[in-house]
Amino acid sequence: MEITEQSHQDCAGHAAFVATEYSWDYTNDDRPVQVEQRGPVWVCTDPAANGHTDRWNQRSTPAGETVDDQEQAAQRRRVLAGNKAWRSATTVRREWLQSFTARKTPPEGAERFLIAALLHGDDCLRRAMEAGCNHRRLRVLLGSAEDDEAKTYGAGREHIAQLVEQTTTATPKRAVQLAVALVLAAWEDQTGPHTWRNPDERGRRYLAALAGWGYPLSEIEAPIVATEETTD
DSSP states (O other): OOOOHHHHTTOTTEEEEEEEEEEEOTTSTTOOEEEEEEEEEEEESOTTTTTOOBTTBSSOOOTTOOHHHHHHHHHHHHHHHHHHHHHHHHHHHHHHHHHHHTOSSOOTTHHHHHHHHHHHTOHHHHHHHSTTTSSHHHHHHTTSSOHHHHTSTTTTHHHHHHHHHHHTTSOHHHHHHHHHHHHHHHHHTTOSHHHHHSOOHHHHHHHHHHHHTTOOOOTTTHHHHHHHHHHO
């Protein structure tokens, strides 16, 4: 609807001006300008502030921005906030894993968990076993290496050899606990901001296992497990 004096008289931003229209007289070589004044033309000096919308776009946007620009900017803010929350949750989760790994006895359902992990054939287990990794996250959780040191190619061979030697004298329960920690560490080492942005079945199984054994899921982690519960 066009703005008129009657429809806009109560708006704080209403204003009017006289329009001047120009035209050319092409019958004359000099082409003199013909001037015609028209008015008043009613307008609003601040449409967005006074609640007006574009007739062709019902969602008003700040000057110079489109609706797509606003949606993309909002999405970027959500991603940045989510990534920050994920990094914070990762610190807490890895501290919990370190305490969990030190346990002498495995949690309830550990054997079934291990069998399921092997049957699924998760590629993170293969990666953790490769020479370039040598179970680096497990070594960090066991305190035999720092995070930076554990990333050095082949640095863990000696540590793994020592761990294998230790398992020969470990109790059966401790050995099962180490096996559980090995699988969890392999999964953990493949997590990142992509885990919350693009949840997959492996990430859901991983976090669900932790939650079942007492890990308190954060706000950024909980929806990943909830997705599993609603789709199963």
